[in-house]
Amino acid sequence: MLAHLLAALLACVLLPADAVTPTEDITCHHFSVGAAANFAVRHIDEHHQHGYKFKLGEIQGNKYEQTADGCNIDLQLALRETRCHFTNPKAVEDCEVLEMSEGGAAATCTVVLRRHLSGTTVTRHQCTTTPAHSSDDMMMCPDCPRMRPLNDPAAVMAVQEAVQKYNQESNNQHYFALLEIGRVLSGYIPSVGMVTYPKFILVETNCPKDSRVACTPRCPHRAQHAVCSTSSSKKGVKSPQCELFPAKDSTALEVEPQCGSSFHQSPEAAACTSQLTNTDPALHQICPFPLAVQLPQQEAL
Template sequence: MRILCVFLGVLVVRAWALVLPTITMPPCDSPEAEMAAGVFQDYINAQRTSGFKYALNQIDEIKIIGTPNMEIYKMEIELLETKCHVLDPAPVTACPVRTKAEIAVEADCDVALTKTGGVLTVIEHRCKSEPETSTEDICVGCPHLLPLNDTNALQMTTASLAVFNSRTANVSLSKYAILEVGRLTTQVVSGAPKLFSEYVIVETNCTTTEDDNCVPLNQSMATYGFCTSGNVIANVSVDCRIFAPQQPVVEPAQNGTIPLLMIDMTGQLSAESVESLDPVKQASIISIVKRQAPAAGTVAPGGQSNTMPVPVCPGKVKFF
């Protein structure tokens, strides 16, 4: 009977050792941390349908929970807004990041990914975005953000698009309509206030000589563009760059991941619904994360030390 009890005790200890997750905290600038952050950067830019692309600025924290079937990455990541709209096909590496003087916008994200078969997948994330700092702390006369419903700035935006459409009338291009106003700013230039606008345009079924009943073309057929405009008093300037036709957007539900939950600088959610994972997979992940590992410095069943090295975090700042 005593031998049997000892045997059962050994089986229990070994079984516990098999299910106990391992926890590692690699340096924030390690290749595995950079790879996971890069996957999230690409994911967040691909999932968003409005606003500007984000570029990785710093990895603040990373913890990897190892299980027999997968690794779970828990990360804190800082992103910075670029000047490329999400519809711009340019890779994010080619997109300049806004400077502090241009009212840089920072997004702080809590991210969870899984790694199975060498493939990293974003399963959960929450981001909060806000201006990186006030321009008053940087320079006198720097631009200031305006609300996206500012009447004067929107009137200037509409006038600038009319200027662009009139330019293209001589080359038989379609008429464009405003799809989204991404940013409105004001700045004092030579003693006079100047308005600036950044907005996205979409091709319509009208030619530039037609004015009424214009409807944007289907996404698979339409071309899009990005315009910057400004004015001093009544003089309006505009510069637009037209993109290639866009590919259909892949819905988040089709790739099994959770869509972006971005909180803007006003504190409002820009995406209110969150797709759920498969209940079985979700329960498995939650149980693994909640399971407690032995404290640092103790020895887990099987004689393996659970001492974790001091993490080297946060990582280096890529921009500012």
Template sequence: MPVRMPAFLLLLSACVLWQHGSSSLVPAGCQDEVVLKAAEETLERINTDRQEGYIFSLNRLYDVKQESKAEGEKIFQLTMDVLETKCHLISRRKWKSCEIKDIGDVPVFGTCEASVSLETPIRLLQYNCTIQQVEARAIVFMCPDCPAAEPLEDPVIAETTRLALQQFNKDSSFQELFTLLNITAASMQWVVGPAYFVKFTIQETDCKKNTPDLDLSQCKLKDSKSAHKGYCSGSHITDDNGMEMKSPGVEAAVLRPVGSVQVLPPSPNQTVQRVPAVAAGCPGPRQFNLGLTEMDL
């Protein structure tokens, strides 16, 4: 005679199998402190990995799933709503220290889906982000006088950027000239005439500032690891007839390279001459010597 298992035992067995499988998805709350901390750290790592654009800020944790591997590793599948900040990635600032773009800055919103391992420290496995500008009609409805986005390839945007960069090179205290890397944002606002606003990145070249009759397009970029880079905001205002009403304005934040690495060729004498250590307990113990008894690694 067949034996029937009570319904509640069937349900309990299903839950146990679901939670202890080698790749089971277990719901985790978006308000959970551990989950939120993981999302914040994940976004920090996404920003660090990205090479172009603006730093993302966490607007909302939309969803999370927890995957438990057979070996005990826990993985979060995170879906995060993000907003662009005013900080360019060149600044390498923490996203919590950056101000988001409001409706006067042509805001950008989007979603990042990421997979992270909850090891110590958190390990970013993969991510995919999709972003877009807020539709112009939505901005005009709330703020009719706010700047509207302009196509980056528009000739007037290229000219505004050129004039702003020219003004920066004229006013800067650097001995070398800077050249354009990328135009990153552009907008237009009607004042007494059209006012154009641009944001762009720059990098130091090998051309000296005081060189007469210099064509900036012929200047070569300095090595990316040792060159100064910057992020600039520029503007240019004209009247209805195209006459310049105000000289190009420009503000720029130029970042010094953190450091550099010099690679030396192999040498018969590989003893490094340096100042003797003076602090207590220094030099510290070596971790490795590679068995090279004749060398002071």
């Protein structure tokens, strides 16, 4: 018993500043389960490099297992998708959860944390991502737009045209390329017909704004990002409405660094798809952690 008390005391003293905030100390006791859950959600969002940030909705269960130098914490969490894209610098606590009319996703997650003398780490998380609202919920809102697959042909064509409009109409110095389609809704308006409402995200490239060559996106920390929305109907594609986020690092450099491909072209994306227990083409699924990424095999000499 004394050993556990000493371990808990040392854990509080030695907890790294970047692990949790001072007002949210994680201990090996159930009364700190809220701090553990918030830590777990931050970890999930930090590793969710596509789509939108998620916010804690409910702690559905927790279990603590004492170890020699701390404890293991198993959490069952219910999360809700927010309006903040992962490129949005706003803290998730300040992000609003999506309304029924906006579609969105919900996730149920199993998260395993390890609390030890040097801090707290997440050793595993596995989430099931589903539409936030069931068909019964949507029956209560028959006029609400319905979610469509992210690769919906009408949405893809609308976004391609909207990207061109954005670059033609903006005052940006550099060309902005499509990073991803964030969400697609569609609905029927009697005077117009079917209307598609895509949301999409742009990333700054190294090319001048009027460039006509293939442009390479800047590294994530060096690039501005724009979160945009448009609509498309038989009347055409409207000019996008965009919110521009500044680069995290705008220091002038003689040569811009080169970074790898975006998440959707990465080995991690392929690993995520293969390891998901369910898939929905209308959603940005939360990937398992850790991901078992298969490295490309080197040719024999």
